[in-house]
Amino acid sequence: MPQKTLADTLAxxxxxxxxxxxxxxxxxxxxxxxxxxxxxxxxxxxxxxxxVGRFGCSKCKAEGRHRSPVFFTCVPDYEGQQRARNRDWKPTFESTPSTS
Structure with a gap:
């Protein structure tokens, strides 16, 4: 069984x-x-x-270049993580002592 599935990535x-x-x-x-x-x-x-075995570059193929390996970039849902992190955060408006 794969470590991470497409369903996991979508979720x-x-x-x-x-x-x-x-x-x-x-x-x-x-x-x-x-x-x-x-x-x-x-x-x-x-x-x-x-x-990796399922993808190839169509641009390189059309231009007659040799098949180079492809690689993948995974970008997490940073905005969703930030929302979850700040969900229960509430600012406090306490005065801080001045250092005069």
């Missing part, structure tokens, strides 16, 4: 990008996690080793 509201590793290209594309789930299933792994 965590993370964003995945696939990036071309060719130095002349470096194209980056945001992946549609729901479309991947529809195609591969919710239990398919979302880690690099689970996805």
């Amino acid at each position: 965590a509201r993370e964003t995945l990008y696939v990036n071309c590793g060719h130095p002349m290209c470096c194209k980056s594309t945001k992946l549609d996690i729901q479309a991947l789930i529809d195609r591969l299933g919710p239990d398919h792994g979302s880690m690099h080793q689970d996805l």
Whole structure:
């Protein structure tokens, strides 16, 4: 069983990008996690080793370059984490002693 599934990635509201590793290209594309789930299933792994064989760079292929490895970037839902962290925070308006 994979360490992390596509369903886990979707539930965590993370964003995945696939990036071309060719130095002349470096194209980056945001992946549609729901479309991947529809195609591969919710239990398919979302880690690099689970996805790397399924992607190639269409730009490099069209330009006749050799197939370079792709890599993935996962961006956490920072905004959601910040909301959860501050949910119970309430400011206090206590005066602080002055140091005169």
